[in-house]
Amino acid sequence: MLDKHRSAITQSKTRPRRWFRAGEGRTAFFFLLPGLIGILLFLVLPIFASIALSFTDWQLLGTPHFVGFANYTRLFTADPQFWTVLRNTVFFTVEYLILNIVVSLGLATWISSLKFGQRWFRGIFFLPTFTPLIAVAIVWMLIFTSGGLFDSLMERLSLPFSGVLNSQTLAMQAVILTSIWAGVGYNTVLFNAALDMVPASYLEAARIDGATAWDRFWKIRLPLISPTLFFGTVMTAITSLQVFDQIFVMTKGGPGSATATLGYAIYQRGFQNFQMGYASAIAWVMFALIMALTALQFWFQRKWVHYDN
Amino acid sequence: MAKLTIRNVIKRYGALEVLHGVSVAAQDGEFVVLVGPSGCGKSTLLRMIAGLESISDGEIEIGDRVVNDLEPNERDIAMVFQTYALYPHMTVRDNMAFSLKLARRSRQEIEQKVDDAAGILDLTALLDRYPRQLSGGQRQRVAMGRAIVRNPAVFLFDEPLSNLDAKLRVQMRTEIKTLHQRLGTTMVYVTHDQMEAMTMADRIVVMHGGGIEQVGPPLQIYDEPANSFVAGFIGSPSMNFIDGLVVERGGTAELQTEEGVHWPLPESARAYLGQSVRLGIRPEHIAVGPDGVQARVNIVEPTGSDTHLQLQVGSQSIIAAVRDRPSVSVGQPVPLRIDANKVHLFDLASGKRLH
Numbered sequence: 001m002l003d004k005h006r007s008a009i010t011q012s013k014t015r016p017r018r019w020f021r022a023g024e025g026r027t028a029f030f031f032l033l034p035g036l037i038g039i040l041l042f043l044v045l046p047i048f049a050s051i052a053l054s055f056t057d058w059q060l061l062g063t064p065h066f067v068g069f070a071n072y073t074r075l076f077t078a079d080p081q082f083w084t085v086l087r088n089t090v091f092f093t094v095e096y097l098i099l100n101i102v103v104s105l106g107l108a109t110w111i112s113s114l115k116f117g118q119r120w121f122r123g124i125f126f127l128p129t130f131t132p133l134i135a136v137a138i139v140w141m142l143i144f145t146s147g148g149l150f151d152s153l154m155e156r157l158s159l160p161f162s163g164v165l166n167s168q169t170l171a172m173q174a175v176i177l178t179s180i181w182a183g184v185g186y187n188t189v190l191f192n193a194a195l196d197m198v199p200a201s202y203l204e205a206a207r208i209d210g211a212t213a214w215d216r217f218w219k220i221r222l223p224l225i226s227p228t229l230f231f232g233t234v235m236t237a238i239t240s241l242q243v244f245d246q247i248f249v250m251t252k253g254g255p256g257s258a259t260a261t262l263g264y265a266i267y268q269r270g271f272q273n274f275q276m277g278y279a280s281a282i283a284w285v286m287f288a289l290i291m292a293l294t295a296l297q298f299w300f301q302r303k304w305v306h307y308d309n
Numbered sequence: 310m311a312k313l314t315i316r317n318v319i320k321r322y323g324a325l326e327v328l329h330g331v332s333v334a335a336q337d338g339e340f341v342v343l344v345g346p347s348g349c350g351k352s353t354l355l356r357m358i359a360g361l362e363s364i365s366d367g368e369i370e371i372g373d374r375v376v377n378d379l380e381p382n383e384r385d386i387a388m389v390f391q392t393y394a395l396y397p398h399m400t401v402r403d404n405m406a407f408s409l410k411l412a413r414r415s416r417q418e419i420e421q422k423v424d425d426a427a428g429i430l431d432l433t434a435l436l437d438r439y440p441r442q443l444s445g446g447q448r449q450r451v452a453m454g455r456a457i458v459r460n461p462a463v464f465l466f467d468e469p470l471s472n473l474d475a476k477l478r479v480q481m482r483t484e485i486k487t488l489h490q491r492l493g494t495t496m497v498y499v500t501h502d503q504m505e506a507m508t509m510a511d512r513i514v515v516m517h518g519g520g521i522e523q524v525g526p527p528l529q530i531y532d533e534p535a536n537s538f539v540a541g542f543i544g545s546p547s548m549n550f551i552d553g554l555v556v557e558r559g560g561t562a563e564l565q566t567e568e569g570v571h572w573p574l575p576e577s578a579r580a581y582l583g584q585s586v587r588l589g590i591r592p593e594h595i596a597v598g599p600d601g602v603q604a605r606v607n608i609v610e611p612t613g614s615d616t617h618l619q620l621q622v623g624s625q626s627i628i629a630a631v632r633d634r635p636s637v638s639v640g641q642p643v644p645l646r647i648d649a650n651k652v653h654l655f656d657l658a659s660g661k662r663l664h
Binding site for chain 2: 202306
């Protein structure tokens with residue numbers, strides 16, 4: 001009897017509350033709907049569709065047929081271009097990542113050492129970040145094109161680097177230089193902010209301890225900004241593995257396949273050769289590569305990233 | 310150990326002069342405390358001794374060397390910062406060993422010195438921890454350990470106890486004092502807390518507005534403040550100040566305020582008859598007496614050992630600190646007696662001590 005009474009009380013207490021929560025949930029769901037539809041339609045659905053497509057021979061028009069792992073098998077065993085494309089992507093990523101981090105860290109350190117004009121330089125170096133990459137790539141293509149500004153400069157300096165976009169070895173360097181110009185500002189501002197947040201008292205204590213400017217940079221400032229450095233490295237690695245715009249504008253993957261990367265290969269296979277199934281398979285290989293590299297970086301961070309909390 | 314001499318030191322930031330020719334010396338092994346309100350230049354002076362701020366003019370000498378142009382690590386000093394400034398990515402051991410490693414000392418020597426310092430400061434069990442794993446007091450001790458391993462000629466402390474709670478502050482005060490007695494090294498200690506200055510110093514340097522107001526042993530500064538600023542700054546609760554005219558009434562010298570209140574003065578105050586002066590009386594030298602100046606009780610603050618009474622005499626508010634526990638209540642009129650021999654007299658214009 002007492003239990004019945006107690007449960008009745010509990011019900012009377014919880015029921016309106018549950019009703020209220022359900023109503024609240026519905027209202028929240030209603031507000032979430034516009035964003036949710038967008039995510040489902042343009043993110044979740046394409047992801048699942050691309051998985052499905054990678055197992056078909058869909059050619060944009062016509063009906064897709066299930067082909068099992070044929071696309072993946074062809075990719076790793078039969079496609080003569082795939083390993084070149086993969087090598088180009090890794091080459092671009094490694095060189096671009098190293099140069100980007102070194103240059104942006106150097107610039108960030110230089111800016112933070114300035115007594116005046118820090119804001120100006122931060123602004124100037126950040127400008128390319130919000131300039132459309134396509135526009136940047138067009139300008140650099142015109143600079144590097146045969147008989148362009150770069151060639152005349154090389155001629156004046158009597159250096160044997162001309163027609164770089166037509167060179168099997170130098171075309172990729174031109175793409176990397178363009179990417180550095182466009183992408184270094186973001187990390188510069190990021191690292192500069194981190195460097196400025198290192199409390200002055202650590203550096204003063206280090207000066208008293210006898211640390212030179214070099215020591216202070218390597219032994220105090222760098223370890224203290226390592227979480228930001230790690231973030232910058234991971235994000236830069238991810239975006240560089242996906243490189244497309246500058247290659248599309250400047251070289252179209254050429255000369256030959258010298259600058260063809262995974263991102264460009266997906267476009268080529270999917271929208272030039274209309275092999276959507278095959279392009280989807282390449283996209284998933286790229287995804288696996290990015291995941292693996294990011295996981296590796298997270299594993300390595302234990303050795304060099306210092307978190308203060 | 311070494312003597313520290315500061316001669317006519319000036320600090321300018323552009324056209325702004327923040328230290329106006331400061332001269333003071335710390336004897337070999339002396340514990341000198343620089344005390345003053347915020348912005349008085351005490352931390353700037355300490356940072357100039359450390360070499361973290363340039364010297365615009367004048368000389369700083371440590372031992373027999375003028376150190377003006379020497380780098381901080383060449384000055385044979387060690388500094389403990391207000392924020393401790395322990396390197397967060399290094400263990401306690403690495404923090405303490407950092408300066409020795411940079412000086413390329415042998416591994417054996419480094420270990421020996423770190424272990425010795427850790428032993429002195431009771432840090433041995435914490436050597437492999439990171440600063441974030443330590444309490445405020447432990448971090449403070451590590452900061453001192455980092456200073457000790459360098460075996461410097463002069464220790465510099467920049468408000469090292471400000472970030473600690475009241476109880477720990479008292480405990481660390483004792484520890485620093487004990488450390489000084491044990492090491493016998495010259496120490497310069499900056500604080501805005503006059504209680505720290507009084508309890509720790511061999512000599513106090515009271516600073517104000519970029520200059521030195523008075524230098525002396527704690528009790529001398531307390532008993533014979535050079536001016537009304539020092540008198541008001543040192544001592545808690547602060548000294549009471551009453552302005553008025555020195556007059557003679559009934560054969561004795563008295564201070565007559567604008568409101569006609571008469572305060573007793575010592576016989577020697579006759580020398581200032583007819584002069585406007587500022588009377589200073591410490592709260593503990595005011596008693597609730599059977600007779601005396603009429604006051605009204607505004608607030609009663611029992612502290613346990615003392616009772617602080619905020620009193621109103623005319624428009625003047627004064628504080629009395631009485632040892633016993635008077636049975637007074639807010640709003641009650643009480644007569645006040647002051648010990649005329651404990652009264653301080655200051656020149657009204659310059660603030661300088663007259664008596």
